[in-house]
Amino acid sequence: MKAIVKTAPGPGNLAYTDFKDPDLQPGQVVIEVQATGLCGTDLSLYNWAESMVRQFKPKPPMVMGHEFAGVVAHVGAGVTGLRVGDRVTANPMIYCGECYYCKAGRHSICDHRPQLGLGLNGCFARFIAVRQENVYPLPPETSFEAAAMSEVLCVALHTLDRIPVGPGDTVAVVGAGPMGFLVLLAAQAAGASRLVMTGLKADGDRLNVAKSLGAHTIVVDGTDPAEAVRDLTRGLGADVVFECAGHPSGVPQALSLARKGGRIGVLGQGYADSSFNTAILSYREVELIGVRSYDPKVWHRSYDVLASRQFPLEALITHRLPLEDAARGIELMKSKQGLKIMFTTDWA
Ligand SMILES: [Zn+2]
Ligand SMILES: [Zn+2]
Structure with a gap:
């Protein structure tokens, strides 16, 4: 499949290139990405910022990107409640569910929380594999572009839970x-x-x-x-x-x-x-x-927030670029020209 890949450690080293399709593990679904957003953290990965590298331990070559929405393309063994064709988004934080903090409901500060697109392969690609519990269905009327902003929306919801x-x-x-x-x-x-x-x-x-x-x-x-x-x-x-x-x-x-x-x-x-x-x-x-990231509770709530259209999410999208133009998107973000830069995909 085609993907935006961080090809090697160090600043830059980005390519739109062929990458192996994700392996579908039991309990996972493969999602075909329909819209994916560029985030400040992606820019930190691109720049190979020291604090980011220490936190997420990226191991290039890897697919970047963690904000997305798409359609379920394959369903792994043991998955219930999700079917091929479902419109979904996903929580990119793979919290462990076992540590002191997860058990206390504080998933955002989980001890073991690798993240899709920052430490694990992400969504700047045609396909991404995600474990079932991190996948959330979309309201029928929500666009893929709005849904691709679920991750930042969930940070905001968690922020107001804290403060x-x-x-x-x-x-x-x-x-x-x-x-x-x-x-x-x-x-x-x-x-x-x-x-x-x-x-x-x-x-x-x-x-x-x-x-x-x-x-x-x-x-x-x-x-x-x-x-x-x-x-x-x-x-x-x-x-x-x-x-x-x-x-x-x-x-x-x-x-x-x-x-x-x-x-x-x-x-x-x-x-x-x-x-x-x-x-x-x-x-x-x-x-x-x-305040850091989110917990599963706000991801569950985000369905109704999206459905209500209380947040004019699309108003924040200033640029829509094809995925292969990710490098241009990063330049726009660096120069503060764009607000939300959205990559659209056309897999037909
Ligand atoms: Zn983000
Ligand atoms: Zn944990």
């Missing part, structure tokens, strides 16, 4: 990438009264999308974002801040935006150390809360 928001809250999102937008939409769906997104001048088009979704936007180069948020909040600051940039300046900026007693969700997986004086946590009783 609930509601009416009366001002929610600020640091970082105008796809993850920031999903969290923004989740906060909006949860009833937050005011939404703010901060970004860079280079994020121009992305911030326009945020405006169109009803958020206040702040360009941080040349302005003091903390002052801008205080101006919007009677001098208080944001009740909740979500750090979705993963840049070393992200958490310090989030701390400057939060009101006293505020909560900060840290989703960004920074590639470098971040520095701030921890006394601020004491003086201001701010809570700094780590």
Whole structure:
């Protein structure tokens, strides 16, 4: 089959090439991919970022990609409840189900959680094999492209499980990438009264999308974002801040935006150390809360979220490219030109 393959360790080393079809193991299904999204983590794998390599232990040559939707093409022995032709998406995190954290329902911090497309072969290909329990059927009216955003949607749902928001809250999102937008939409769906997104001048088009979704936007180069948020909040600051940039300046900026007693969700997986004086946590009783991926519970809930169309997911797709143009997609993402870049496939 054709696939986008990370061919060797080190930065770059990407090719659209032939790759062996996945082996179908008992308990698995093979899914024919119909739409697949490009994610910041894919960019980290492409760049061979040290923290990413340490975390997921990729072993090239391997197929990249972990956000997708498609159609069941083959069903392995022992699989029940899934049939050839079913429209599905899948949780790419292969949590172990056995460790202390899985047993406590904290699958997101499972001790053994290899991930499709980051450590195991992924979905930038015609076919991907996935174990049955990670496969979720789609509502009939949901498009493959919207469904291919289930993974980021589930991160956002899990984020709000960790850090609930509601009416009366001002929610600020640091970082105008796809993850920031999903969290923004989740906060909006949860009833937050005011939404703010901060970004860079280079994020121009992305911030326009945020405006169109009803958020206040702040360009941080040349302005003091903390002052801008205080101006919007009677001098208080944001009740909740979500750090979705993963840049070393992200958490310090989030701390400057939060009101006293505020909560900060840290989703960004920074590639470098971040520095701030921890006394601020004491003086201001701010809570700094780590958030990672999702658990099966939010994947089950995502069916109804997709069916309800509460999240205008398709509005976040700025580029649709054929899978063989993945390298161009990565360049677009690097230069912050795109928001969600979706690869479409035509296997006919
Ligand atoms: Zn992702
Ligand atoms: Zn586990």
